[in-house]
Amino acid sequence: MHDYPDLQLYIGGAWRKTAESLPVINPADETVIGKLPVAATSDLDDALEAAARGFEIWRRTAPMRRAEIIRTAAGLLRARIDEIAADITREHGKPFQQARLEVIRGAEFFEWDAGEAERIYGRVIPSEPGIRYIVHHQPIGTVAAFSPWNFPLSQPARKVAGALGAGCSIILKAAEETPAGAWHIARAFHDAGLPAGVLNLVFGVPATISDYLIPQPQVRLIAFTGSTVVGKHLTGLAARYAKPVLMELGGHAPVIVCDDADPVKAGVASAIRKARNAGQVCTSPTRFFAHEKIFAAYRDAFVERAKAVKMGNGLDPETEMGPTANHRRVEAMEMLVADAVAKGARLLTGGQRPNTPGYFYPVTVLSEVPDDARVMQEEPFGPLAIINPVTSLDEAIRRANSVPYGLAAYAFTNSAANVDRITDEVEAGNVSINTLEASVAATPFGGVKESGFGREGGAEGILHYTVVKTVSHRME
Numbered sequence: 093m094h095d096y097p098d099l100q101l102y103i104g105g106a107w108r109k110t111a112e113s114l115p116v117i118n119p120a121d122e123t124v125i126g127k128l129p130v131a132a133t134s135d136l137d138d139a140l141e142a143a144a145r146g147f148e149i150w151r152r153t154a155p156m157r158r159a160e161i162i163r164t165a166a167g168l169l170r171a172r173i174d175e176i177a178a179d180i181t182r183e184h185g186k187p188f189q190q191a192r193l194e195v196i197r198g199a200e201f202f203e204w205d206a207g208e209a210e211r212i213y214g215r216v217i218p219s220e221p222g223i224r225y226i227v228h229h230q231p232i233g234t235v236a237a238f239s240p241w242n243f244p245l246s247q248p249a250r251k252v253a254g255a256l257g258a259g260c261s262i263i264l265k266a267a268e269e270t271p272a273g274a275w276h277i278a279r280a281f282h283d284a285g286l287p288a289g290v291l292n293l294v295f296g297v298p299a300t301i302s303d304y305l306i307p308q309p310q311v312r313l314i315a316f317t318g319s320t321v322v323g324k325h326l327t328g329l330a331a332r333y334a335k336p337v338l339m340e341l342g343g344h345a346p347v348i349v350c351d352d353a354d355p356v357k358a359g360v361a362s363a364i365r366k367a368r369n370a371g372q373v374c375t376s377p378t379r380f381f382a383h384e385k386i387f388a389a390y391r392d393a394f395v396e397r398a399k400a401v402k403m404g405n406g407l408d409p410e411t412e413m414g415p416t417a418n419h420r421r422v423e424a425m426e427m428l429v430a431d432a433v434a435k436g437a438r439l440l441t442g443g444q445r446p447n448t449p450g451y452f453y454p455v456t457v458l459s460e461v462p463d464d465a466r467v468m469q470e471e472p473f474g475p476l477a478i479i480n481p482v483t484s485l486d487e488a489i490r491r492a493n494s495v496p497y498g499l500a501a502y503a504f505t506n507s508a509a510n511v512d513r514i515t516d517e518v519e520a521g522n523v524s525i526n527t528l529e530a531s532v533a534a535t536p537f538g539g540v541k542e543s544g545f546g547r548e549g550g551a552e553g554i555l556h557y558t559v560v561k562t563v564s565h566r567m568e
């Protein structure tokens with residue numbers, strides 16, 4: 093297999109080494125696989141200067157040309173899929189096939205926003221004769237973006253696609269633990285002929301970089317995906333400088349299994365989805381509320397399928413679930429399970445990390461979890477499922493809404509009346525019925541409550557990277 097990339101910063105169209113670096117660790121065996129370059133303040137200054145120059149070029153580049161370069165870069169990602177997927181698996185742990193799907197998804201985000209770049213329409217407002225009112229959507233300027241480690245390529249892709257599609261320049265601080273996905277994006281855009289300075293990639297100590305970039309007058313939008321705690325902190329910092337933010341934060345997705353649903357089919361689908369990305373997805377289904385009439389059949393199907401999940405190194409084709417991406421997730425799972433069990437929850441499977449190197453933790457199912465268990469409120473962000481019985485749809489909806497989060501929510505039902513109630517009453521940015529897929533490139537994605545604000549993707553996403561300018565033009 094090829095070597096893990098020799099990572100560098102990408103500033104002003106050139107690759108750059110740094111004096112300082114941090115190790116990149118393979119979570120499947122805890123070996124060091126690479127070196128993360130750590131940006132110094134002078135690198136950030138250079139990135140700002142490059143982004144200012146890049147913005148002047150890119151905002152004047154025809155949308156059709158912007159779209160062409162973005163599509164070329166997306167094509168390069170697709171062409172390099174096996175190389176990129178192997179790097180993602182080595183730094184993140186997820187199975188190789190899931191890493192391949194992530195690369196395709198990232199390419200789709202770029203292709204979607206390339207299309208949107210050509211459709212950022214303004215409008216003409218009807219007026220009295222002699223004056224014309226025209227509304228333009230213009231690129232907002234330089235974007236400071238921060239992407240997390242759970243999807244090393246598709247998370248930064250969302251932000252780079254929106255910014256570049258709209259005509260902005262961007263300084264991306266990608267996740268320090270999983271840097272190769274963003275590095276491959278920069279490489280694809282470099283090879284696609286993106287003008288220097290439009291996309292700048294830095295790595296380093298997150299707080300140092302965000303503290304430095306956010307106050308800079310040139311930075312006009314802060315786009316972040318990560319935990320609610322950090323999102324609130326960055327929103328506060330941005331507010332001090334009256335800057336807009338796009339925040340994709342945590343979730344604690346409920347799944348309502350109605351009494352008319354097929355409990356076995358729903359149980360199997362739920363367990364498969366829980367294992368995806370080892371549960372490290374902000375839309376990962378976590379709190380399963382099954383109607384008491386079908387509870388036992390649902391729970392048994394779920395547990396049986398969860399036990400069958402083959403955990404291992406993501407490069408082994410037999411592996412269905414890799415390790416979690418870092419030791420913090422294993423520690424969080426252990427704490428949340430111990431707390432729930434101490435408060436009376438039943439542990440149906442999992443709950444025990446294997447005695448091997450790597451950050452492995454099995455799919456773990458808790459049932460009859462009391463409301464005062466920490467896991468009922470705290471996002472586990474790992475392969476941990478809570479299955480509780482409910483006596484009615486009223487109770488399921490009430491409990492679904494009983495957390496500060498509102499990102500994704502799911503339901504299994506074939507009743508149109510149930511679908512109507514769930515659509516109207518469940519507090520979430522994305523509600524999916526009879527599917528555990530929460531978003532595709534063409535649909536807007538984002539949260540309500542403490543899951544954040546703004547949307548990525550769909551027709552809405554790109555508009556966050558623009559400002560509205562109204563022109564009143566009196567004809568002399």
Ligand code: NAD
Pocket residue numbers: 238239240241242267268298299300302303317318319320321322325326340341342343373374420471472473
């Ligand atoms: P964390 O809260 O320390 O970090 C989360 C992310 O924010 C990381 O990518 C990190 O680089 C970044 N970050 C942290 N401090 C920052 C700062 N001051 N400025 C800019 N970026 C900063 O926690 P963690 O242990 O890395 O992840 C655990 C939690 O993060 C999970 O419980 C989950 O809630 C959340 N998370 C959410 C997503 C998502 O897709 N919404 C992705 C990854 C992590």
